[in-house]
Amino acid sequence: MNQNSNAGSYRVLARAYRPTKLSELIGQEALVRTLTNGITSGRLAHAYLLSGIRGIGKTTTARIIARALNCTGADGKGGPTPEPCGVCPSCTAIAEDRTVDVIEMDAASHTGKGDVLELMEGVHYAPAASRYKVYIFDEVHMLSEKAWNALLKTIEEPPPHVKFIFATTEIRKVPVTVLSRCQRFELRRVPAAELARHLSAIAEREGITVEPRALGLIAQSGEGSVRDALSLLDQAIALSEGPISAELIQDMLGLGDRNRLIDLYEAVAAGDAKSAIIQFGKLFNDGADPITVVNDLLELTHVLSRRRLGIETVSSFTATEEVVGRCRKLAADQSLEILARAWQMLLQGLEEVRAAPDAHDAAEMLLLRLASVSDLPPPGELARLFGRGDVELNEPVTPIPEPTLLHPETAPVSLETADGRLTGAGPVSAPMPNSLDDIISLLRSHGEQVMAARLYRSAHLLAIEPGRLELRIEDETPKDFFTKLQAALTRNLGETWIVSLGFDPGEATLAERDLALHRNTMERLSSDPNVRGLMEIFPGASLVDVRLANKLSHEQ
Numbered sequence: 001m002n003q004n005s006n007a008g009s010y011r012v013l014a015r016a017y018r019p020t021k022l023s024e025l026i027g028q029e030a031l032v033r034t035l036t037n038g039i040t041s042g043r044l045a046h047a048y049l050l051s052g053i054r055g056i057g058k059t060t061t062a063r064i065i066a067r068a069l070n071c072t073g074a075d076g077k078g079g080p081t082p083e084p085c086g087v088c089p090s091c092t093a094i095a096e097d098r099t100v101d102v103i104e105m106d107a108a109s110h111t112g113k114g115d116v117l118e119l120m121e122g123v124h125y126a127p128a129a130s131r132y133k134v135y136i137f138d139e140v141h142m143l144s145e146k147a148w149n150a151l152l153k154t155i156e157e158p159p160p161h162v163k164f165i166f167a168t169t170e171i172r173k174v175p176v177t178v179l180s181r182c183q184r185f186e187l188r189r190v191p192a193a194e195l196a197r198h199l200s201a202i203a204e205r206e207g208i209t210v211e212p213r214a215l216g217l218i219a220q221s222g223e224g225s226v227r228d229a230l231s232l233l234d235q236a237i238a239l240s241e242g243p244i245s246a247e248l249i250q251d252m253l254g255l256g257d258r259n260r261l262i263d264l265y266e267a268v269a270a271g272d273a274k275s276a277i278i279q280f281g282k283l284f285n286d287g288a289d290p291i292t293v294v295n296d297l298l299e300l301t302h303v304l305s306r307r308r309l310g311i312e313t314v315s316s317f318t319a320t321e322e323v324v325g326r327c328r329k330l331a332a333d334q335s336l337e338i339l340a341r342a343w344q345m346l347l348q349g350l351e352e353v354r355a356a357p358d359a360h361d362a363a364e365m366l367l368l369r370l371a372s373v374s375d376l377p378p379p380g381e382l383a384r385l386f387g388r389g390d391v392e393l394n395e396p397v398t399p400i401p402e403p404t405l406l407h408p409e410t411a412p413v414s415l416e417t418a419d420g421r422l423t424g425a426g427p428v429s430a431p432m433p434n435s436l437d438d439i440i441s442l443l444r445s446h447g448e449q450v451m452a453a454r455l456y457r458s459a460h461l462l463a464i465e466p467g468r469l470e471l472r473i474e475d476e477t478p479k480d481f482f483t484k485l486q487a488a489l490t491r492n493l494g495e496t497w498i499v500s501l502g503f504d505p506g507e508a509t510l511a512e513r514d515l516a517l518h519r520n521t522m523e524r525l526s527s528d529p530n531v532r533g534l535m536e537i538f539p540g541a542s543l544v545d546v547r548l549a550n551k552l553s554h555e556q
Contacts, residue, residue: 014230017202018060020095022068022082025057026198026226027190034185036082039068044080045183047155047164049140051171052187055227058167059104059138061187065165066102066134067094080131090130101130108139113146120154123162133162140166141173148175155181189224192216198226199233209243210236217249220315258323261296266330268367269342271374276367290363294350300327301346305339307331345370376533432493436461436510439469439489446492451485460506467495470502474509 019025022032038044048065050058067084074085084091093099105119119135127133137143143151155164155178166182168174190198196212196219203210210233218236222229232253236244239252250258260283267275283293303317308331317327334342349366356362433439436459443452454477462470469489473481482499489497508516525531 012231013202013206013234014055014227017230019057019064020067020086021084022064025061025064027194027224028057028061028187031061031185031187032082035065035068038183039080039082042080044069044163046158046162047166047182049166049168049171049174049179049182049184050187051168051184053189053223053225054169055222055225056187056189057226058169058187059136061185062136062138062165062167063094063102065163066132066136067091069132069134069163070094070101070130072131093129099128099130101127101132102134102136104136104138106139107137108142111142111144111147113144113150116143116147116150120150123154124159126161131161134165135162136165136167138167139169141168141170145175148178152177152181190222190226191224192219192222195219195222195224195226195229199229202230203233203244206237208237211243211245213246214244214249217246217253221253258317259326261293261300262317262323262326262330264293264367265297265300268370269330269334269374271371273368273371276371277364280364280367284360290353290359291350294346294353294363294366298343298346298350301339301343303327304331304334305336305343308334308336308339341373342370345373373533432466434464436464436507439464440510442492443488446488448488451481451488454481455485456510458509460509462502462504462506467497469497469499471499472502472504472506 022035025032048062050061052058064084067086067090068082069080070090071081071084072078072088072090073081074087076088078085078088086092086095090099094102103119103122105115110116110119123133123135125133154162158164164182166174166178171179171184171186196215199215199218200210200212203215214236218229218232221232236249236252240248260279264276264279264283267273267279280293284290299315300317303313303315304327306313307327317323346366349362349369353359353362353366433442436455440452440455443449443455454473455471458474458477460472460474462472464470469485482501486497486499489499
């Protein structure tokens with residue numbers, strides 16, 4: 001019979017269908033098994049700590065434990081049982097909140113040491129009519145430090161007739177000294193499928209017809225909380241004038257038309273920025289909040305990603321067959337890499353929309369950004385294209401020479417630049433050098449790495465001609481540096497060379513020249529549309545270096 005058929009005595013579903021036995025708890029198999037074994041074997045803890053999200057059943061479980069410990073059975077001769085009879089004086093008194101042996105305290109409103117001491121005054125007195133005195137503390141993490149200290153000794157060594165049950169949504173705020181003295185249970189979120197089955201059973205008992213997809217939406221919106229899901233079902237029953245449909249739940253939850261959101265997503269995915277802005281404008285004019293729209297797009301991206309992997313999910317985007325069909329097609333057209341990119345950009349954009357002075361404008365710019373990268377390849381493929389040189393930049397770029405660590409007989413040896421990078425010059429192109437680059441290449445090709453590195457880093461060229469080289473060196477050099485340099489040039493070029501020290505400014509060092517070239521290249525690349533598009537794929541990223549495309553291709 002319908003429990004709530006009499007309107008005058010109506011109770012909300014969350015109270016009318018509150019579990020009274022451990023076996024009636026849903027989604028908490030580990031807790032039920034442990035408590036059942038403990039009560040059956042008589043191995044009872046003196047303190048229990050129940051944690052979990054709001055509405056998951058912490059206080060309900062605490063009351064079930066209190067009943068289980070105090071139940072005497074229908075004949076008055078029973079002992080502690082995981083299945084309280086519900087008819088003995090103890091069970092009925094606890095159910096009706098009229099026993100002095102089960103004391104509940106809301107720690108959120110009684111946080112001080114005085115509140116705890118007042119409550120603890122009766123600890124040492126025997127129960128009035130029950131087997132155990134049970135103290136239930138709700139939202140126990142709200143207790144002050146002094147209140148915890150007042151409880152600590154009693155929790156550690158309570159009288160044999162006293163049991164403590166603590167409930168909290170913030171277990172990290174409970175002192176470790178208390179945690180170590182309790183048997184702990186983490187109440188899990190109830191899976192959406194299991195919650196939907198629970199709602200279906202209740203709807204059937206209430207004589208209410210609810211579409212399966214509507215139940216799925218309610219279960220998902222409950223986010224694992226039984227109480228929240230039942231409250232939504234209550235609201236849907238009050239709103240409906242007959243069978244409860246998925247469309248009614250969508251309207252009730254403010255989910256809007258999923259088809260229109262898919263239209264928006266398709267426009268963005270196709271790179272049609274104008275259509276995306278028009279679609280968003282229609283949603284906005286119909287009352288959709290920009291932040292909600294971005295959140296919905298995130299949800300849709302997640303649904304598409306799971307469907308791309310072949311994993312079904314309960315979502316507002318699976319409420320109707322039409323929407324499911326469209327999601328299936330849209331998922332088939334998107335790679336996982338592109339979906340991951342969209343998720344990252346939407347997540348970053350959500351923060352921007354929240355922080356922007358005008359959320360509408362910020363959401364529009366986010367949609368434009370998404371549409372602008374729609375024709376870019378997936379991130380991994382884009383990186384490979386850059387590596388092979390298949391992506392052309394608007395301006396020619398002269399990158400810094402890359403390091404090469406090879407034997408002198410085959411190629412130049414690497415040098416360290418002023419900014420800590422490695423660079424290399426090409427092989428000697430003429431028997432007689434006519435620049436400092438040629439001198440350094442000659443030295444490197446003949447194994448004079450240290451000497452070449454010093455010239456690259458510190459030498460300012462003043463003059464060069466066959467047989468004569470004049471330099472200014474910035475840092476201190478060994479006394480025999482010029483003698484050794486002169487000997488190396490004479491030995492490797494086959495004629496006498498004179499190397500002299502000058503004091504004019506001269507040309508910039510090669511390290512300074514390459515650093516300036518690097519900065520110029522970075523500036524040009526930063527303003528290139530192709531590179532800007534790549535940066536959009538990874539919000540918050542920055543260009544930090546430039547490498548030769550043929551070098552990257554060779555490394556791959």
